[in-house]
Amino acid sequence: MRISAAAALVTGGASGLGAATAERLADGGALVTIVDLPGSPGADVAARVGGTFVPADVTDARQVRDAVATAAASGPLRVVVNCAGIGTPAKVLDRDGEPASIDLFERIVRVNLVGTYTVVAHAAAAMARTDPDAESGDRGVIVNTASVAAFDGQIGQPGYAASKGGVHAMTLPIARELARHAIRVATIAPGIMETPMLAGLPQAAQDSLGQQVPYPARLGRPEEYAALVMAIVENGYLNGETIRLDGAIRMAPR
Template sequence: MEMTNRIALVTGGGSGLGRATCEQLVAAGAKVFIFDMNEAAAAETVAMLGTDNAASAAVNVSDEASVAAGFAALEQRFGELHLCVNCAGIATAGKILDRDNNPLPLSDFAKTINVNLVGSFNVARMAAALMAKNAPMGEAGERGLIVNTASVAAFEGQLGQCAYSASKGGIVGMTLPMARDLAKLGIRVNAIAPGIMGTPMLLAMPENVQEGLVANIQFPKRMGLPKEYGDLVVHLASNSYINGETIRLDGGIRMQPR
């Protein structure tokens, strides 16, 4: 799918991987619409990209009505949708039992699943419905692409990551069946599983903490760049034969228990 003048939706586009994805998509010729609960951060991304290229709405991805309102705003602004990238999510930690053997509050587990997994599905289903209206594009006759964000924690969850790993494992698990569901419409579905990425949150950590995180990365011996996530999204859009796949973006890391 050629990105020039295509319309992309990026959730969590106000910061981190989402913002970098917006930058790469606009550089490739696309226009982006951002869903983000942080209105100020989303507005900063829009201002950086230019209002001709970007717009945003305050959206809670785990809330059905909020997502519906966001899609109404997207349709009003751009009229169509070709690419959806789900970057919105939360990183949580908590062992199933604490030091006093008290169980993790169920609400903590449920919140992580609701934002990361249910939220991604909530947006993807609405995106698919809008993409289904598109005329077939290119030689492959595709109508759109959905990219969800998993994590290496889906495969090697660390101590305290029961909820987070379950949420990201669910994204991996739904990638192929979602691609199968939408194949007859020419809509592809893939997932990216990032490793240790150099987002502002991680780069603000003490240097010794950053060194510990990088220790198990094979090559290159550094954190991943958010731009590299955005680059992979652009490549997935251009390569119509990648479908139903989860791609690790991790420098060869395999996470240890802690």
């Protein structure tokens, strides 16, 4: 599917995996709209890639609708990549053995799962109204971000694992539904990646995490995530699948 002069929308595009993806899509000629929270460096990234920044919260359906409309106004919306998410740790029981706050669990699920679904729904509606690509017949591709935590959730990750497991689980039914609109849907489940969250750790801690990866024994790079996004976009037979990008790691209990 050709993305040159087509519109692409990337949530969480102000940093990490999203920023790398925005740059890769722009290099391919896409007209990129970056969605991230107000106060994020989204405007700087957009300026760097020649795109547009729309400050928005993916849990707000109205803001998502407006962001999708902005992207679709720049050209036929062909690519949507959902990178927005949070990874706040939250155990079931607090230190006193009492149930921990349910509010944090709900917040994680709302951002990571409901937010992703909200973007998918509005983006799919916009894509379905476009003419198919003349060469491939595709109308568009939606790439969501899960995590290896969807399969190997660690202690302190019930909310995160549940949210990312939900992203994985909804991939196939959404792909099946949107097939009649010639829209493909796939999900990437990254392992331990060089993201702003991990960048705040001491170098020794980052090295230790990297050594847990069988091969290559290092943290994954945002550019590698972006390369997989492009591979999904370019491979017209890839649909309804979750792909682990993790160096063969299987997470330990803690």
